[in-house]
Amino acid sequence: MRTLARLQDATIHAFAVLAGIVFVLITLVLVLNVGLRFFAGKNVYGMIDAIEMGLMAATFLGAPWVLRKNAHVSVDIVLSGLSPARRLLVDRLTSLLGALLSALFTWATLSALMIALSRGSMMRGVLVIPEWVPLLAPFIGGLLLTLEFLRRAAVGPETEAHQAGL
Amino acid sequence: QETTLRAVSGFATGTAFSRPYEALVQWINENGKGVLQIQSVGGPESIPPFEVGNAVSSGVVDMANVTAAFYTNVLPEGDALKLAQTTIQQQRENGCYEAVDTLHQDKMNVKYLGRTGDGVNFHLYLTKPIESADLSGLTIRTTPVYQAMFEALGATPVTTAPGDVYTALERGTIDGYGWPIQGVLDLGWDEQTNYRVDPGFYQVDVEILVNLDKWESLTDEQRALLEEGMAWLEEQNANNAELNEKERAAQAEAGIETIELSEEASATWLQAAQDAGWESAMAVNPEFAETLQGCFQE
Amino acid sequence: MDWALTLSLMLGALILLLATGLPVAFAFIAVNVVGAYFILGGENGLIQMARNAFQSVANYSLAPIPLFILMGEILFQSRVAHRAIDAVERLVTRIPGRLAVVTVFGGTIFAALSGSTIANTAMLGSTLMPSMLKKGYHPTLAMGPIMASGAIAMLIPPSALAVLLGSLAGISISQILVAGIIPALILSAAFVVLIVMSALMRPDLAPSEELPQMTMWERWRPFCVYVLPLSGIFATVIGSLIVGIASPTDAAALGCLAAVVASLAYRSLTWANLVEALMETVKLTVMIMFIIAASQTFSQILSFSGATSGLIGLINGWELTSIQVLIGMILLLLFLGCFIDQVSMLMITIPIFIPLANSVGIDLLVLGVIYLLTMEIALLTPPFGLLLFVMQGVVPSSITMKHIYAAVTPFVMIKLVVLALIVAVPELGTWLPGLLAR
Ligand code: NA
Ligand code: NA
Secondary structure, rough: HHHHHHHHHHHHHHHHHHHHHHHHHHHHHHHHHHHHHHOOOOOOHHHHHHHHHHHHEEEHOOOHHHOOOOOOOOOOHHHOOOHHHHHHHHHHHHHHHHHHHHHHHHHHHHHHHHHHHHHHEEEEEEEEEHHHHHHHHHHHHHHHHHHHHHHHHOOOOOOOOOOOOO | OOEEEEEOOOOOOOOOOOOHHHHHHHHHHHHOOOOEEEOOOOOOOOOOOOHHHHHHOOOOOOOOEEEEHHOOOOOHHHHHHHOOOHHHHHHHHHHHHHHHHHHHHHHHOEEEEEEOOOOOOOEEOOOOOOOOOOOOOEEEEEOOOHHHHHOOOEEEEEEHHHHHHHHHHOOOOOEEEEEEEEOOOHHOOOHHHHHHEEEEEEOOOOEEEEHHHHHHHHHHHHHHHHHHHHHHHHHHHHHHHHHHHHHHHHHHOOOOOOEEHHHHHHHHHHHHHHHHHHHHHHHOHHHHHHHHHHOOOO | OOHHHHHHHHHHHHHHHHHHOHHHHHHHHHHHHHHHHHHHHHHHHHHHHHHHHHHHHHHHHHOOOHHHHHHHHHHHOHHHHHHHHHHHHHHHHOOHHHHHHHHHHHHHHHHHOOOHHHHHHHHHHHHHHHHHOOOOOHHHHEEEEHHHHHHHOOOOOHHHHHHHHHHHOOOOHHHHHHOOOHHHHHHHHHHHHHHHHHHOOOOOOOOOOOOHHHHHHHHHHHHHHHHHHHHHHHHHHHHHHHOOOOOHHHHHHHHHHHHHHHHHHHHOOOOHHHHHHHHHHHHHHHHHHHHHHHHHHHHHHHHHHHHHHHHHHHHHHHOOOOHHHHHHHHHHHHHHHHHHOHHHHHHHHHHHHHHHHHHHOOOEEEEEEEHHHHHHHOOOOOOOOHHHHHHOOOOOOOOOOOHHHHHHHHHHHHHHHHHHHHHHOOOHHHHHHHHOOO
16 A cells, blocks of 8 residues: 555656656757757757647646645635635545546546547647557546545645645 | 537638538528528537547537548548549549548548538748749748648748747748638738749648438438538539639739749649659558549549 | 526536635536536547547647746746845835835846746745835735736736737737736836835835945946846847747747856756756646646537527627627626636636627737736735735735735726726737737
8 A cells, every 4th residue: 555655656756757857858949949940941840749749748747746736726715714624524525526527537538549549540740640649648647636636535635735826 | 300410610610611611501501491400519619620520520510511631630541632633523423432432431430421622722822932843941831731742842841830820921930831722811821921822732622521320310301401412512612713713813912922833843843742642642541542543633 | 408508507517616626627627527428429528528638738839838937937946036136126225115116126027037927926025025024114015016016927928828818819929928018017117106105105114224335336236247137038038029030939948048048157056946946837837738628628618519609699689889898808807807717717718708809899919918917917806816825825924814905905906097098098008019010
């Protein structure tokens, strides 16, 4: 049980780091592209397709960690009037709902992935990628979100709500 | 008993490639009272354009107005439909329609009801002039429709999000883009466009698709009505020549000059289009490409 | 199903779920799952929902969002921004409410370097708040300017929310980024006037201070060292947007590069604060992008069900003038802004407001500026105002939420006046971007 929990922590954190690396790579390739265009009149081949896939993957793979950090923005004005015990109860119930929704989302992306795989669907931009490969990101992200919500329903949120926004 | 089909368009309502579909919806709803009606749920605001093919294939919608370039993930062979040099009426005569329909039914679970866009060609639009069929040194915004051709002519292809094309042209990040003769003014890109290269190449294909399960559940009368409506719509393709002329005049009005390639350069231009197009088609599905070669060319 | 029923069920369920404290993104997913099942149609509808969510974030025009956040975070975590504020502080002398005025100047400068209002507010709060309290400023006069000028980061490029707005609404991102600059400068000027007037009328709010004697060079040196070079970053981002040599995405990437170069030059960049900046960027970006993924399907289902066109048909039937419609939109945005966050405000209203604006003839760029200002005000209006919470996190616990509300109220009033000014004279927003388009 302990090992499983630690494995879950490590996975969630590793994907968050991966999302960070994706953002660094996006920055670097864009700077490289500006340079290439300015000095050589060229463009990085397939850059836009790659950036789009990177943004998508970072979003879904980073989401479980953001949940762990309690940084998915939520509107807690009604809850703030409740006693701490009541709040915890409500949090457990919404976590269960979150788990159910994440599970449904995971099932739907898995179905989309299986269909893409069996059809051999390809995404045809400048780059040609089998469609099931990028669909792995929302599937894995959804699965980890489900587990994280379940963990939260069992043991409560790890930290105080962290207000995130722009 | 009256049935209602839910339909979606891959193009925004009121734009050049949505108008024929809107006319079909109107025709069916007028002539199909008590038999069949179409309820249009809109355009890209309802289903993202590249998901329209998937939606009609899975039955989320019953009917769709969409170009094959939007659903190459489901049916890669669709890319070849732009290579037609014949009209849909000729394709129905010579067996081409049937081949395309069969492929759509087998691989995509949709009935290929027919196509619009006959006689509407694609063009290269530029901010700086060219003299010959040589695009080296030019950065061109491409989509998979003409990427292979422009690359073969020496251009550097880039993909640019539609919303960024205007600024990319303004700032010289791109030197031009491919687009059909119709619709440039819809996008407002004319303000940053100085030249259009003639001749045009390829042929716009906008398909009307019906989910196959839905199609098979319809009565003979309902299917006949849809086919009659489609035949009527395909007759309207004949008006495209006139619409193209109007569009040319409107582009000239908006300050887009025509670059008329010499006879020799035109031949190179069109040959590059055909070669690149058929090469891709052969790579995807040689058997189907050969069938089309037999009936897409006059 | 009748469109009005669909619309009220979807919006009603969404509001109910938001009230339970379920994260915003998952409240959207809940409504979408039900909507996809019943409106798009069964299992295939759910699969389509998942595919749409996937497509909505695989979008190149969203790329500036993480980059704008990252550049601000780098300057914040490496404390380059803090030193810039200290340098500004030395220059402002002999003005009533001196440190509060410094807050406005500093907030406006950092707004041009950061895409996040939270980072801006946190920075002002952590540097200037303690010194103001120590010097005997009344908490009200200390906190108001921090929150009000922290919020300006959204109006002045780089702005992650302006990018999101442009991408969702189909407005040129360059133009919407540039459109916020003049309204932001008007706001800053009005804040300074307000502070000086309050300090003159109530000297007890801001005690006058004995400033140490300094030579001219002692005053200006920190400014030349810690502020002037940052104008390179400013030029890279805002300059290249205005002159038109870079797209917003390129400008954002170059801005990140410039931020790294600047903090390296000050020998302030460590591995640890770079990683910290990056992980904060992941936190904010993923939070926003996940809401986009979850909620774009919401607008697609609304449109698919006919609710969007039904509602627009209804409003068109009232034959209102475009200005009446615009005022209605503003009131609704201000109301929503009291209860929900900025991304949700966009996600709920854009699917209806953009087609409505097109059908009654409201200039989308004007609507864009209105969006920016109302979202900025929403950061500060109770009960749900993100910057109010950030402020609460920074101040000593003796200061209650009531004090915070009281502090921000006069500044919110000013923002409402400027909002009204934009409605009356839309050129304040559209003139500068008009220069771009020629
Ligand atoms: Na900013
Ligand atoms: Na608020």
